[in-house]
Amino acid sequence: ETGVTQTPRHLVMGMTNKKSLKCEQHLGHNAMYWYKQSAKKPLELMFVYSLEERVENNSVPSRFSPECPNSSHLFLHLHTLQPEDSALYLCASSQDLGGMGADTQYFGPGTRLTVL
Amino acid sequence: AQTVTQSQPEMSVQEAETVTLSCTYDTSESDYYLFWYKQPPSRQMILVIRQEAYKQQNATENRFSVNFQKAAKSFSLKISDSQLGDAAMYFCAYRRGNSGGSNYKLTFGKGTLLTVNP
Numbered sequence: 001e002t003g004v005t006q007t008p009r010h011l012v013m014g015m016t017n018k019k020s021l022k023c024e025q026h027l028g029h030n031a032m033y034w035y036k037q038s039a040k041k042p043l044e045l046m047f048v049y050s051l052e053e054r055v056e057n058n059s060v061p062s063r064f065s066p067e068c069p070n071s072s073h074l075f076l077h078l079h080t081l082q083p084e085d086s087a088l089y090l091c092a093s094s095q096d097l098g099g100m101g102a103d104t105q106y107f108g109p110g111t112r113l114t115v116l
Numbered sequence: 117a118q119t120v121t122q123s124q125p126e127m128s129v130q131e132a133e134t135v136t137l138s139c140t141y142d143t144s145e146s147d148y149y150l151f152w153y154k155q156p157p158s159r160q161m162i163l164v165i166r167q168e169a170y171k172q173q174n175a176t177e178n179r180f181s182v183n184f185q186k187a188a189k190s191f192s193l194k195i196s197d198s199q200l201g202d203a204a205m206y207f208c209a210y211r212r213g214n215s216g217g218s219n220y221k222l223t224f225g226k227g228t229l230l231t232v233n234p
Contacts, residue, residue, distance in 0.1 A: 031220065040226060041226065042207075042224040043207070043224040045221060045222070048220060056221075090159075094220065097220045104163055105220075106163075107160060107161035107162075109158060109160040110160075112159075
């Protein structure tokens with residue numbers, strides 16, 4: 001596989017469930033990102049990792065818990081979500097965080113999450 | 117804080133015709149980058165074109181070109197010879213320059229849904 005992949009593509013969960021979203025990048029990049037895309041709203045940056053260290057937590061509720069075990073993989077663990085958390089969750093990666101390497105972010109196809 | 121505004125929620129164009137999507141932004145910085153991303157129904161966000169603010173020349177990528185007006189803070193995307201595969205949501209995005217902190221952050225507009233009619 002090439003680029004950035006995300007699994008699952010669709011997820012339906014109840015408010016008491018625990019689930020995880022997975023992102024994998026095959027580009028040799030050092031930085032990875034989680035975004036939330038809701039209808040009629042701009043993309044919202046949630047978390048940023050650089051070399052497996054979290055460098056940004058954009059005031060995201062603790063029911064979203066990211067994990068970056070290595071520079072190729074990024075997870076988003078979900079627990080006791082609310083219906084308003086239903087959205088498309090996009091993962092992205094870039095060569096580096098700073099300088100020219102941060103220029104282009106490459107996105108995955110997203111996970112469509114529905115919270116009942 | 118930087119903001120990006122796309123005033124056209126939806127646009128349509130006839131196949132083979134030209135369409136222009138509008139984007140304005142607000143920033144107090146002089147060093148920054150602007151991007152157009154395309155999100156087709158497959159949902160994968162794809163970079164279409166980027167522009168460095170310090171470059172006066174408008175960026176071009178095949179059938180895609182921009183009209184960058186720095187003083188007016190305007191960054192429109194022109195799609196020439198529109199094809200059915202161009203149908204997608206188009207997002208304008210801003211990133212501060214390399215000399216600024218947190219310069220990995222992209223600020224996106226709300227998007228313009230482009231329909232291409234055969």
